[in-house]
Each structure stands twice: as structure tokens, then as C-alpha cells.
Amino acid sequence: MEEVLTKTYVGRGAGRRAAWIVLLILVVAGLFVVLAPAWLIQPFRPQSEGGLAASYTLRSWSPVLTLVNLILVLALVIWLWRGAGRWWLKGMLGLALALSLGASWLARQNHFEWMFKPLANPAYARAGEVDFLNDADMVLAVEIKGEAVAYPVRLMAYHHLVVDTVGDTPIVATY
Secondary structure (H helix, E strand, O other), rough: HHHHHHHHHHHHHHHHHHHHHHHHHHHHHHHHHHHHHHHHHOOOOOOOHHHHHHHHHHHHHHHHHHHHHHHHHHHHHHHHOOOOHHHHHHHHHHHHHHHHHHHHHHHOOOHHHOOOOOOOOOOOOOOOHHHOOOOOOEEEEEEOOOOEEEEEEEHHOOOOEEEEEEEOOEEEOOO
């Protein structure tokens, strides 16, 4: 009889340990799916074509993946809660659930807009008056109906977008 009880108890303990490991993997995976696209598209470092493709793929799949992840995490948290007698174990379960909820919420936000805010009111200076440009600096040049503007790429690095009107035509300049 003792042997049967011991095997049952050891089996349950190993299953709970495995559930904690799976829970940790799920939480990390949920955060990875949401945070990796933001890390891959950093405004002040070179971006590769593969990195951009991976970022947009993860971004497009993240709402579905994080929802499935959240359901699995919730099921594990409910199952582990009953056996988590100590307050810090329940706190860890609550943290795991909160992180998964946060990842699921972030997956439904457009964090690219948070990173790249359009420059709504650009200020202008005549080319001869500008002292912050070098001859080697790249600019985005736009000419519409005889009105020409140039946006220095170096200064657009943070915004990536400029909302403007050129030649009475509203435009969004981007790179």
C-alpha cells in the first residue's frame, strides 16, 4: 500500500513540476511574440529585410497566438492554483497570468505607432539658411505644383513620417 501511495505522490509532484515549466515557457513565448517585432524594428539601427519580414509576420500572427497562449496559461494557472498552498506560489501564478494578459493586450495594439510618431507640424528654413546639413546628408525631396521641400533623413530618423502640405496637396513623407 505504501508503494502505491508513494508512486502516486511522486507522479503528481513531477506532473506539477512539468506544469510549472510549461507555464514558464508559455509566458516567455507570449512575451516574445509581442516584444520581438518591436525589438527587430528599432529606429536607430540598421534593419534587414529578413528582420522586417519576421517582425511583420510575428505582428500579424500575435493576436491569435497570444489568445491561444492566454487560454493555455489560464488553464495551467487554475490547475496549479489548487495545489499552490504558499502565498508566493500563488503570487507567481498571478504574475504569470498578468504577463500573459499584458502580452495579449499588447498584441492588439499598434506599438509601431508608439515608436514612430508622425511629425505633424514641420518647421521650414530656406536651403541657404540651414546650418545643420552637410553635403553628404540624404534628404527626401518632394516637388508638387512648383513648390519644393526637402526632409533631412537624419532628422526624420525618429519620426519616419512627416505630415505636410506641398503645393496645396496633403502628403505623408516617409522612408
